[in-house]
Amino acid sequence: YLERGSDQWYVARRDGSLNSSRLSSSLKSLYSATAQLPDSVLSRAAVRSALLALDAVVPLLLAWLVVAHWCSPAPPLVVATVTISPSDAADLLLRWQRPLQLVSGWAAAECAWWFAARIWTNCLDQRRSLPFLPRSPHAGPPVSPEERWRLWKSMVESSADPSVWLKTAFLPKAHRHAADGAGDAAFAKVKLESIGRTNIEQFIAHYLFERRLGDLKPHSLARSELDAMVLLLEARMTLSRPRGLAPFKFLRGRSPHRLFNLADEPLRAGHHPLVFYTAMAGISQIAYLALYLAGFRYYGGRGTWPFPLWSMRASTKALEAALDPAEAARMGDAKLAERVGYWYKPASAKMQEDDAKPLVICHGISGTFVIAPFLLYLSRLSGRAIFLPELPYVSMRLSPPSAILTRLEYVAAVRRMLWAHGFGLTCLERDEDDLSDDASVDGHDSAGREKHDDESWRRAKAIVLAHSFGTGAAAWLLRDAPDVIAGTVLGDPMSFLLHAADAPRNFFRTRCRTASELFFRYFALERGISHYLSRYLRWSDSVIFAGERGAAPLPDRVVKAIVPKCAQEPLEPPFDVPNYAPFVTPCPAGPLPTIVFLSERDCITPVAKVREYLEAAGFSTGDAKVPFSAGVKVALPLQNGNSHRDPPEKADGSPDNDDTSELAGEEQPLVRLDAPASAAMTSGPPSLYIMPHLEHGAILARPGWCRRVKDAIDRVEAAALAWEAEDA
Known part of the structure; x- marks a missing residue:
């Protein structure tokens, strides 16, 4: 029954074993209150009645x-x-x-x-177009040519058929809106062969140049880049066609198709009464109190009052004053980080002894109170140190636009909070017992390892756990701070295939058929949420690609002929910062091992497209063997889920990586596969979970799936440790 994604709490109660769920009675009640919204005539009537009462x-x-x-x-x-x-x-x-x-x-x-x-x-709503929005001084520079080309190359390589992600950006002239979201019947009438070249240029100018097509002057360098990008897309279309057909070319001129562009559309914001915001504030304070009683403390940034109350806050200045100021310059700009508030809970004594990696939680839309029950249970299960940075403008707090946090501010805050709590650059000094036990001979210790002079340094890394909109914040970290990320666990991610218009069309759909669609649409029309998504969300900062080489890599001859040299060679995080067009790899493969959770009935994320994309990039549900490229290191989780256990050894002391036929259900030790792609196969634990019969966000209300998230975090840490050992 658990394999079908049911709640473990109910299974434990049916078996008569209440302790197996490891939930206190208060947490059980909290989970019951946040259970998934079922879809039925009665539930739809209840949601409509509640929304009608608010209106x-x-x-x-x-x-x-x-x-x-x-x-x-x-x-x-x-x-x-x-x-x-x-x-x-x-x-x-x-x-x-x-x-x-x-x-x-x-x-x-x-x-x-x-x-x-x-x-x-x-x-x-006065200024609708993205290029004319007032830019924050900390928003960062516009997209550079190298980043632009890396993004476009990754977009083209995300599918062998570009229509998968491109055609939902256009609507036939007769259709003004897609009322049913990405599943609207109007998209069946869209064929790439009928879209004009000018329409494609308009799409590229908006997404990659952040400008209108008319602003790109003829015979300019930007216009030459645009023509080369269209040529690369036509080359991909030609490769996707059967052999023998003529090369694909877009129709000259403009076709009667409407480009989906939220920045140029009127702001879609409904009215939410004061009683709604008062209720949200009360629920938020209750969630904050639960976090405070569970051991969390809030380190407030400037302008975060009145959430939470002063009694729940700790002093950031006092915390940083006790640490070495020599490292402060390398741990993030203090001025950039001062506006970001975050919750922190230290690790348990056992996790501190095991040197477990901390968690950075990136919450989704609606704020901290939605994720609070999940966070309390996960903290009880894992015992790890937990950081929870807040995004107040999408948390329904009536915050002004000045409260919008930029990518640079968020990244600087995460770097600085990790450093302030002891997870930055750390000096590993050897004590007297270690020095006496390791007799050195000619600069080497007793085990034959090279001896360091005085001390060694390490940069502690964190595991990022992101849900829904929070995967956009995870993309910020993957782009600008890959050196502090060990791996990621993504739930209901919106960042995959973000260059397609499926997710925003689903989020702002006008014809709702299920209770969940009605529920999410009401929150989508909240002023702060709608304003941020329509005007300030930069897709180039928030997109995440799957696989180091994409799901459908272009031939080398095409890349060398069209793509500029600056974007031909792949980047190697964490050594290359910033990491343009950030990507993740299926756990246990590296360098950024990731496990993804998708809800089967998600009404926002295009689950079918995202699943096909992830599986093409190497993610596996565990049903079949997954091939890996030649020379790619694969770090499988350690036995019994213990990420700190060494692999078994042979009689001569060398690691025993030959025996891969352990008992069913046991996880394999860390291994490296250097065989060709045809021979390098593994059927280890899944890196992609499909949660049956669950809606968007239901993972936050399911203790059974919370346990799987905890196991996924342990597996990601095991893979990350293997990569760190390889780098060392």
């Missing part, structure tokens, strides 16, 4: 104020007392005078907020 708040309260004006100085409730005696009516009104005054004050506040929100939204 009716302002009209009803406006009617209350109108009646109060007519009945002044008596309260509006006087119209309901016409059937009782005057003395009883007077007693009733006097008894309820204070509550009625509060209702009138609430009504006035809600109506004033409706007008203020309308004006605010119109002001935010």
Whole structure:
């Protein structure tokens, strides 16, 4: 039953073993409250009724104020007392005078907020186009030519058939919007052969140059780059066609297709009443209190008040004052990091002894309170040190646009928080016992290893756990800080195939058929969330590619003929920083081992496309053997899930990597496969999990899947340790 993704808590209760779930009664209740939203006639009716009630708040309260004006100085409730005696009516009104005054004050506040929100939204919507948005001084430079070409090459290599990711960016002229999201029937009418070259150039200019096509002057260097990019796409289309056909060429001119561009469309923001934001604030404070009682402490950045309360905060300045200032310059810019607040919980004593890698949690849209139950249970299971940086603008806090955090600020904050809590550059000094045990001969110790002079240095790395929108923040770290990342675990990722328009079309769909689609659409129209996704989300910063060479690599002759030399050779993280067009590799392969969790019924992420893309890049669900390229090191997890155990040895002391026929269910030791691709095969644990019958975000409410996430973290750490040992 667990293989089908059911909740382990219910399985444990049916078996009569409550302790096997390792959940306290409070955590069990919290998980039950955040269970997956089922799709049925009753659930859809319940969601529609709740949303209708929220939408009716302002009209009803406006009617209350109108009646109060007519009945002044008596309260509006006087119209309901016409059937009782005057003395009883007077007693009733006097008894309820204070509550009625509060209702009138609430009504006035809600109506004033409706007008203020309308004006605010119109002001935010004045500048629609991405190139003219006001840029933060910390937003970073525009996309460079090298980064632009690496992104485009990775996009073209993401599929042998470019229509998989390209055609959802266009709509026939007769269709103004895709009401059903990426699954709209209008996309069946889109054929790449019928799209004009000018439309493709418009697509490339928007996504890679961040400019309108008309802004690229003829005969300029940018225009030459654009023509070469179109040529590379045509070469990919030619390679995907059967042999014997003429080379593919786009139609000259512009075709009647509409390009999907959120930055050029009106801001899609609905009205959310003050009572909604008040409820979100109350729930957030409850989640913060639960984190505080569980041992988490908040290290607040500038401007993070009033979330959370001062009693839950710790001093960042006092923490950094106790550390070596000589390392501060290499651990992130303090000015960039000062606006980012984060939660931190130290590791357990056992994990500190084992030197376990810390976790950096990247939360999704709606903020910390959604991930809090999952985080509490994961902390109980793993015992690792946990960092949780916050993104306030997408957390429904009524934050101003000045609260938007940039990529550089987030990366600098993660670097600095790891350093401040002892996970930066660390000096490993040998104590007297080690020096006495290791007798050195000619500069070598007793084991024959080369002896260091005084000390050795290491850069501690973290494992990134990201969910949904948080995978965009994980992409920031993979791009600018691959040297502090050991591996990643991604749940319901939005960053794969982000260059396709599937995910944003699904998120902003107008025709909802299931309860989950209704639920997510209401949150998608929240002002801060909609504004950030439509105006400030740079896809070039937030995209993640799968595989070191992509799912469908181009022939070398094509790459050398079209792609500039600066983008031909692949980058090698963590040595190359920044890592343009960041990628992840299927665990246990490196250099960035990753395990992905996908929900089968996800209404936002295009699960079928993403799964096909990941499997083509080497990710496996464990059902079949997965080939690896020649000379690629594969680090399989250690036995019994212990990532700190050495591989077995032969009688002569050398590692025994020959025996791969262990008992079924046991995990294999770390090995290296240098055989050709046809011979290098492994059928180890899956690097891709498909969660059956679950919707987007359900992994956060399933203790059984939380356990699998914990196991995935251990496996990623085992693979990362193998790579670190190889580099050493």
